[in-house]
Amino acid sequence: MPNLLVLLPLLLLPLTTHSYSEDEAIRNVHIAGMSYCSTDQISSGDNNHYKSLDGSFSVGQVWSNSSLQFVTGYDGSENALTLAVRGSEDIDNWLDNLDIIKTSPYDDDSSVEVHKGFWEEYTTLRDDMISYLLTEAGKHSTTKLKLTGHSSGAANAMLLAYDVARGQAIGLEDFQVSALYTFGEPRVGNTAFADSVISLEIPHTRVVHYRDIVPHVPPHLMGFHHSPQEIWYDSEDSSHYVECSETDGEDSACSKSEWYFTASDHCTYIDLAICSAGC
Template sequence: MLVLSSSLISLLVLNEAKPYRSDGSGSYSPSRALLFAHFSNAAYCSAANISYWDCAPCRAADKDFVVSKVVSGGGMQGFVGQAPGNDIVVSFRGSDNIRNWIDNIDITKTDAYPKCDGCRVHTGFYKAWNSVKDDVVKEVQRLHEANSSANIFVTGHSLGAAVAALCAVELGASSQSLGFPIAGVYTYGEPRVGNDQFAKFYMTGTQVSWRVTHWRDIVPHLPPEAFGFHHTATEVWYTEDQKNYTVCDGSGEDPTCADQLFEAVSIDDHLQYMGIAIAEC
């Protein structure tokens, strides 16, 4: 495990400008995580503001980013677009009423996941992904065909984080994917998406995947392990003040990270990530 001080985090942020691409080391970058947290937050803005890239979270992410497609369906919203260097970002929002969604989440229903034997995923998350899948895949294909050197990043918060994980598996972060170059998956407050077999299948991909959690955030504890769910790796667990973090082990369920705080959880921590007030456009 690795714990960094707030001063070192600040230094890294200052030294990295628009850090889309990894440095090749596979190390966790707090500045890159901050960048994609802004992209995740932008997905909560209105479709019109996202289309014109005219919102505070949009400008905080990258004022020069160009959205090519806003997707929606079944209560889900997201967008696909390109950074100035032509790298592609796919972002998904959480529920438009996060507190109600947490209160009403069904923790038992699962569907068989067709890409791997024995894999099951949460019914609601899978339905949300399928409601926008065709539009997302077509747009990513179109953009990547125009620039085959473009890397792809997938991000999301809350329900959007679960959809981001399913999107990454579909596009390229697995052995049975469409084969797109997924350079990074950054999620924030991600719930457990599927069972242990799904988590293992997800981790057959070569992408860099960081599942960021904030202290006592309730959502990473849902649905419970007791119902057969298992997190994907790798978790990065931030302290309550968000000044320090731990890069957790590769199990997805490191007992020394967020998993240890199951008895005392918080919705407020779910609405604060990387120092950002989430879902406040």
């Protein structure tokens, strides 16, 4: 008869809630990558990312200023509205200027802290992101949202997903995040934030390419903590990936196991150019 004391830890392990689809991730690389293209390239469909998507995807609107940009759309394959947020155009300068200051912006839980700079950037975009998504919702019968982004754009996508899941995105109270795909996402908040993302059951797939430095800032030692689930491509050519812990975003067997990180791995994801060079 099996020893119950031996089996008990196994019984307490969380059940797998989803499995990783590389095809779906590639689709989202293209949706996220499109946000780096010029407004003319996006609106006309004259860019490599749009051309790589099938006819079930349609572009909605483009919002852009001198430093930020996002694109809405509709993915008919999932009957979901999409939003892709562009990351920094100059990753070296972005890394040089990144600080470790946190803020506690959530009145209902002061233990939850997020990076102050990410929060400030997000709040400059939030109302427009919601407004543009509502415009897109008027064209399609769905309340599903698929959010994506690369680099600092991934942080913006995460913060919007968090507000939607908490019912705090004014205008999107009846909407649900059906998928959150982030690529090269920096650490957005503290452990309490990561735990809250888990408790809200936000379906987060966080892809990391090999030794990309951005997912390792701001430093874990400074109180920042990733939320799961990391999917780590553990080679330069993206020929193999590891499905990391579904309960801990800081899985020591995944990208944290590396000792050397580089910005040169930041603009290629699943063997596709995701920054402006990919357009």
